[in-house]
Amino acid sequence: MTRRKPGREEVEASPVVERESRAPVEAIRAAAFAQFAERGYPVVTVRDIMKACGLTQGALYNHFKSKDELLHDIITSTQSELERQCKQAVAGAGDDPRAKLAAFVRIYVMRHCRLRVEALVANREIGWLDGERVADIRRSRRAIRDILVSIFVDGVKRGVFEPPQVDGRNDLKTIAMALLDQCTHVSMWYGPGGDLTEEQMANLYADMALRMVGAQPFPPT
Incomplete structure (x- = not known):
């Protein structure tokens, strides 16, 4: 089956140089992120990745069976960490749905500002994975969505959220x-050195999220 090629976005990805303190598998992952972000998964070869991290081509097969498995590994790893951080942020935000929503959005946006290359690869190159490999990634994404939905449900029940409705009902x-x-x-256009810092960007998005559901801004912690 022919798979549709995802759209391209411009991204600056610096070449990865292997350091003695970095384990080979981590060097491979970092090089793969950089190469896939800069040039796209289809045209990047195993040789390109290994050259970028200063290792021999055979070293990749000590850790990954194929380029497909490597792509799955790096997307799964960054997705799992995003899910973990979102859960942790919400769990530590207290009982107020407004605080939970603000905490969720801040950590989500901060991560997408700081790890732009990882986010771009995870969202743009996932289309090259087969259905079996993509299933666990989609499960994680649904779990993150459901965290938000549960916060919204709680906020509506408590009367602190008044989200826009469709034909008189909440969706x-x-x-x-x-x-x-x-x-x-935000990962597609944000870059350091702009008008807003990562923290300011995260707070701005948290403010917008609260306004989206009809709640007052919640002060940053």
């Missing part, structure tokens, strides 16, 4: 997807 899953899409795409 909280759609609002969650819209918010996640907005927060994810």
